[in-house]
Amino acid sequence: MNRDVIIACDFNSKEDLYAFLDRFTEEKPFLKIGMELFYAEGPEIVREIKARGHKIFLDLKLHDIPNTVKKAMAVLSRLDVDMCNVHAGGTIAMMEAGLEGLTRPDGTRPLLIAVTQLTSTSEERMQNDLLIDKPLDEVVMHYAANAKIAGLDGVVCSPLEAGKVKDVCGKDFLTVTPGVRFADGDKGDQVRITTPAKAREIGSDYIVVGRPITQADDPVAAYRRCVSEFLGGEK
Ligand SMILES: O=C(O)c1cc(=O)[nH]c(=O)n1[C@@H]1O[C@H](COP(=O)(O)O)[C@@H](O)[C@H]1O
Numbered sequence: 001m002n003r004d005v006i007i008a009c010d011f012n013s014k015e016d017l018y019a020f021l022d023r024f025t026e027e028k029p030f031l032k033i034g035m036e037l038f039y040a041e042g043p044e045i046v047r048e049i050k051a052r053g054h055k056i057f058l059d060l061k062l063h064d065i066p067n068t069v070k071k072a073m074a075v076l077s078r079l080d081v082d083m084c085n086v087h088a089g090g091t092i093a094m095m096e097a098g099l100e101g102l103t104r105p106d107g108t109r110p111l112l113i114a115v116t117q118l119t120s121t122s123e124e125r126m127q128n129d130l131l132i133d134k135p136l137d138e139v140v141m142h143y144a145a146n147a148k149i150a151g152l153d154g155v156v157c158s159p160l161e162a163g164k165v166k167d168v169c170g171k172d173f174l175t176v177t178p179g180v181r182f183a184d185g186d187k188g189d190q191v192r193i194t195t196p197a198k199a200r201e202i203g204s205d206y207i208v209v210g211r212p213i214t215q216a217d218d219p220v221a222a223y224r225r226c227v228s229e230f231l232g233g234e235k
Pocket residue numbers: 008010034059061085115117118119120156157178179180188190208209210211212
């Protein structure tokens with residue numbers, strides 16, 4: 001298992017993306033391509049970034065009927081990405097269908113993980129808006145257990161929940177955790193957050209960090225700060 005920092009490349013054009021990436025002359029960070037960039041530039045952007053030698057988490061958070069998710073995943077499996085995701089809220093059957101679609105004829109596939117509850121969701125909003133009348137932690141653990149039953153490799157959750165997910169699903173079940181902020185940073189729309197150092201302590205495998213790096217005056221320095229807090233001497 002390789003712990004790492006994944007940069008969320010939430011840009012709306014490839015010009016902005018490349019202006020950002022060109023600053024990294026020494027490192028080849030693991031990158032997350034999400035809806036904004038994918039919808040703006042299409043699958044070609046994934047091929048281009050892969051050709052530059054980056055690992056890619058393609059974050060499209062599929063959530064639909066099982067057949068549609070399966071077919072969409074089959075198309076995404078043609079892209080050489082390292083990780084993809086679905087919403088666990090789509091049910092075990094949907095996650096199983098996604099996994100089936102993602103698996104290539106030769107048996108290989110990217111990692112598949114499931115979003116539990118978004119890190120921007122508070123317990124209060126989950127209970128009042130979504131009418132899920134349970135403690136948020138319990139919902140995250142239940143969704144993680146469902147993802148494991150469906151055969152997925154792990155979940156997206158808050159770093160605050162990573163240790164408990166490991167207790168429930170086993171230490172090899174991946175925890176990919178956005179909702180990361182420096183101690184002196186701005187929370188933005190995130191709710192269930194902690195620092196890279198604390199994420200390391202709790203046991204996240206991957207932290208996903210966007211604005212604290214992409215909006216920093218010196219993004220490379222911010223990335224290095226994340227890496228050093230999260231990985232210590234590991235990288
Ligand atoms: O699946 C995700 O990546 C994701 C799940 C989640 O629960 N919360 C969450 O913030 N994300 C993504 O992680 C990134 C976090 O970005 P920042 O808040 O800018 O650090 C964004 O690209 C989100 O789309």
